[in-house]
Amino acid sequence: MNHSLVSIIIPSFNREGLLSEALDSVLGQTYANWECIVIDDRSTDGTNTFLREYSKKDGRFIIISKPEEFRRGASVSRNLGLQIARGEYIQFLDSDDILSDDKLEKQIYTLKNEDKKVISVCITSNFKEKKDAVIFDSDRKDFRDFNNPEEYFGVISEFGGYYPPESFLISKELIDFSGHWNENLTLNDDGEFFFRIIHNSNKILFNNDTFVRHRQNTGDNLSMLNSFQKANSLLNSWKIIEILYNTKYNASNSKYLDKKKWAVYNELKRTYPILIKENKLFFFNQKKRDNFLFKLDKLKKRVNLRLKNIFKY
Template sequence: MNPLISIIIPSYNREKLISETLDSVLEQTYSNWECIIIDDRSTDGTNVILKEYSNRDNRFITIAKPLEFKQGASVSKNLGLQIARGEYIQFLDSDDILAKNKLAKQIDSLKNENEKVISVCITSTFKQINDDIILDYDRKDYRNFNNSESYFDIIGEMGGYYAPESFLISRALVNFSGYWNENLTLNDDGEFFFRIIYNSSKIIFNKDTFVRHREKTSNNLSMLNSFQKATSLLNSWKIIEILYKTKYNKLNSKYLDKKKWAVYNELKRTYPILIKQNNFFFYNQKKKDNLLYKFNKLKRRVKARLKIIFKY
C-alpha cells in the first residue's frame, strides 16, 4: 500500500515560519506525497519562499488564491481539496510541524482498514522550533475508539479535542462528510472535524508519532473580538448539536453540555445579546445559571446575617 497523500496548507503572511513547516514535510520518511500550499494573497515575502520550495521539489504545488475567491483558511482548504489528487488528506497549518515518521506510521495503520477509519496521533505544543518535545501519553482520548459516540463521551468528561493536524483521513471520508464550511469564521475546524469523527467508523490512535502544534497568543474562545466571530462560534455549535442529536439517541450529553457551557460563558462576557437572541439554544445554561445566581445571592445574605448575629 503506497497511496498518494495530499498535504494541504493554507498560508497568509508566514515568511518567518513557513520554512520550518515545509522542511518537516520534506523530511517525511514516506515519500509519496504532494503538498498543496494555498497562498491567501500574502503581502510579505511568503510567496518568494514558496517559489523556492516549488523549484526545489516538484511535489510542492503553490497556488496563489485567485481574486474571485474570498480570503480565509476554510476557503483555501476547500480550494486545496479541489486540486488534491491524493487518496488520503493531511491538513496542516503553516506554522506547525510534522514528525518525520508521521505520514508513514499513520498510513501503515490504515492499510487494512476501510475508508471511514481515521488515524490520529499525539500533539506536542511549542513556541519555538528548538523547544523540548514533550509528549503526554496520559490523556484519556489517546486510545483507539470503535465508534464516534465513545470518543464524544470521553471528550464530554475531559474536554479538549484532537488537534486538526494530528488527523490522517481518506479523501472518500472527506467527500462523504462535506467540505469546510466557508460561512464560519471561528470554530470552522471544530465543526469540520466533528463531521469527520461523526462519520468515521473507527478511530486509530498512533502512539509512535506526533505533530507539533505552535501555541498561538490566544485560544479560540478568547478570540471573540468581533460580533461576526461570536456569531460564527454560536452557529458552529448549532450545527454540531443538530447532527449529534440526529445520530445519537441521548436525552443528556456531557459532550454538548460541556461545550455549550464554554460558549455560553464566553458570550455572556462578550456578546450577551446573542444569548438573549438564542434563548432556546441556551435554555439549560440560562436555567442553571439563574439558579446558581439565586443560590449565591442567598448565601451572601445568610453570611451577612450571621456576621450581624455573632457581632452581638
C-alpha cells in the same frame, strides 16, 4: 505496504518566516508518495516568492496563488486544496506546525487494512519555538483508540477539545462524505469540520509511535470573540454541531454538548449578551442553570450575613 498517495494541504498567509519549518518537515517524510499543495492567500510579504523558490527543491510541491474571485480565509484555501488534491488520504497542516519524519509512514501503515471511514490520529507536542524540547502529555485521556464517535465525545466532554488538525490522517472519501470546510464560519470552523469527520467515522485509531508539533498561540477560540461576526460564527458552529449530533445520539443527555454549550453561553454572556437573548431556545438549559446559580449565590450571601451577625454578639 500501502503506497496510497497522500495530499498534504497547507493554507498560508504572510508566513514567510515560519513556512520553511513546516515545508522541511514535509520534505523530510520517510513516506515518499505524497503531494504538498500550498495555497498562498494573496500574501503581502515575501511568502509567494519564498514558496516559488522552495518548490524548486522537489516537484511534489504544488504552489497555488489564490485567485481574486476566491474569498480570503483558511477554510476557503483548504477547500481549494481539496479540489486539486489527487490523494487517497488527506493531511492538513498549518503553515507554522511541524510533522515528525515518520508521521505519514506510521499512519498509512495503521490504516492499511481499515475501511475509509476509519481515522488515524497521533500524539501532539505543543511548542512555541522549534528549538523547544519535544514534550508529550502522557496523561491525556484521548491518547487512545476509540471504537465509535460517541465514546470519543464522552471522553473529551471531561477535559478538552479535539486533536489539532495536523494530527489527523483522513481518507478523501470520508471528507467528501462528511462535507468540506464551512466557508461561512469565521471562528470554530475547525471544530465544526472535525466534528463532522469524527461524527461520520467508524472508529479512531491512535498512533502512539509518531507525533506532530503544534505551535501554541496566546489565545483560544473563546478568548478571540473580538467581533460580533466571530461571536455569531461560534454560536452558529455549535448550532450545526448540535443538529448533527441529534441525528445519531440524544443531545439532551450529552455531557459533551452540555459542557461545550455552557462554555459558549458564559463567554457570550460576557461579550455579546444580545446573542443569548436572540437565541433563548438554543440556550434554554444554560439560562435555566444560570438563573439557579444566581439565586443560590444570593441565598448563600444572605445565610453568611445572618451567621456573621449572630456570631458578632
